[in-house]
Amino acid sequence: xxxxxxxxxxxxxxxxxxxxxxxxxxxxxxxxxxxxxxxxxxxxxxxxxxxxxxxxxxxxxxxxxxxxxxxxxxxxxxxxxxxxxxxxxxxxxxxxxxxxxxxxxxxxxxxxxxxxxxxxxxxxxxxxxxxxxxxxxxxxxxxxxxxxxxxxxxxxxxxxxxxxxxxxxxxxxxxxxxxxxxxxxxxxxxxxxxxxxxxxxxxxxxxxxxxxxxxxxxxxxxxxxxxxxxxxxxxx
Numbered sequence: 594x595x596x597x598x599x600x601x602x603x604x605x606x607x608x609x610x611x612x613x614x615x616x617x618x619x620x621x622x623x624x625x626x627x628x629x630x631x632x633x634x635x636x637x638x639x640x641x642x643x644x645x646x647x648x649x650x651x652x653x654x655x656x657x658x659x660x661x662x663x664x665x666x667x668x669x670x671x672x673x674x675x676x677x678x679x680x681x682x683x684x685x686x687x688x689x690x691x692x693x694x695x696x697x698x699x700x701x702x703x704x705x706x707x708x709x710x711x712x713x714x715x716x717x718x719x720x721x722x723x724x725x726x727x728x729x730x731x732x733x734x735x736x737x738x739x740x741x742x743x744x745x746x747x748x749x750x751x752x753x754x755x756x757x758x759x760x761x762x763x764x765x766x767x768x769x770x771x772x773x774x775x776x777x778x779x780x781x782x783x784x785x786x787x788x789x790x791x792x793x794x795x796x797x798x799x800x801x802x803x804x805x806x807x808x809x810x811x812x813x814x815x816x817x818x819x820x821x822x823x824x825x826x827x828x829x
Contacts, residue, residue, distance in 0.1 A: 617764055619795040620685055620710055622664050622678060624654045628800070629825040637816040638729040646825070663688070670694070676706070683710045698722070699739045712766055716747045723774055725808040725818035726787060733814045738776035744789065746770040755794055757802060757824065764797035778814070785812045799827055 627650045634643040646669075653665035660681045666674045671693030677686040685707040690698055700722040708717045721744045728736035750767035770791040775784040791806040804822040 617711065617766075617797045619712070619766065619797065619800055620676075620678065620707065621798060621800055622651065622654055622662055623829070624651055625829055626651045626827070627829070628827045631823045631825055633821045633823075634725065635819045635821075636729065637818075668693070678710075684708055685710060696724075696737060696739070700741050712748050712751070712768070716745070719744050719746060719770070721770075721772065721789075723776070723787060723789070723808055725806065725820055726776075726810060726815055727818075728778065728814050729816065730814040733778050736778055738778065738785075738787075740774040740776040740787070742772045742774035742789070744770040744772040744791065746791075749792075755796060755802060760824075762796035762799060762802055765794055765802070766796075767792065767794050769793075778812075785810055785815065799824070 627648060629646060629648045632645050632647060635641070636643075648669040650667050651664060652667040653663075655663050657663055657677070660679060662678045662680070664676045664678060666676070668674070673691040674687065675689045677688050678684075679686065684705055687702065687704055687706050690702050692698065700720050704720055706719070708714060720741060722741045723738050726738055728734050746768050747770075748766060749769045750765075753765050753767075755762045755765040770789075772789040774787045774789065776787070777784050788809045789807070790809075792804065793801060794803040796802050801822070802824045804820070806820045806822075807817065808819075809817045
């Protein structure tokens with residue numbers, strides 16, 4: 594009993610330190626790993642919903658040196674993204690993008706997506722652009738603004754278990770981003786304000802499991818748009 598009282602606090606400290614040192618992987622780089630997602634885009638205009646599925650595959654991975662990996666992801670729509678993972682800096686840099694659709698990217702293609710893959714940094718800023726908002730009424734039907742803005746992210750939950758339908762995920766983290774943008778759709782009126790919110794849940798050895806992004810305007814021609822991206826399955 595005396596031995597237990599003496600060494601129990603030390604054992605507890607060692608155990609907690611080991612847990613903290615356990616490295617989690619929120620951006621898996623395993624070659625040929627696949628993710629299938631269900632995507633639902635909802636528009637407040639006529640309460641319309643658009644549904645689709647997308648599969649993402651790690652199709653190419655190479656070591657640039659002992660500390661950096663270049664990873665390419667192929668989307669089932671034909672889009673191709675390449676990232677650089679820096680093990681020393683613990684960052685993910687988006688290096689290049691080839692899109693299968695014509696809208697394109699106006700924000701900087703090369704940018705840090707995750708400035709700290711361990712998420713010890715609890716708050717950071719990322720350059721983003723609008724991509725959900727579009728016009729639904731003439732003469733602005735199908736008009737799509739591509740305004741850039743600063744999105745401020747923060748960690749809102751850590752080390753929790755997440756249930757998605759009948760699947761359970763451990764060692765998850767939730768991040769939330771908030772931003773504001775504006776655009777001019779018609780020179781006869783002033784700028785239209787947009788409030789953007791993005792919530793993501795990432796889990797160890799899986800990556801993104803769930804995303805909910807909204808782009809809210811006060812303009813009847815555009816309304817409010819929401820995207821929900823949900824993991825269906827993942828594996829080799």
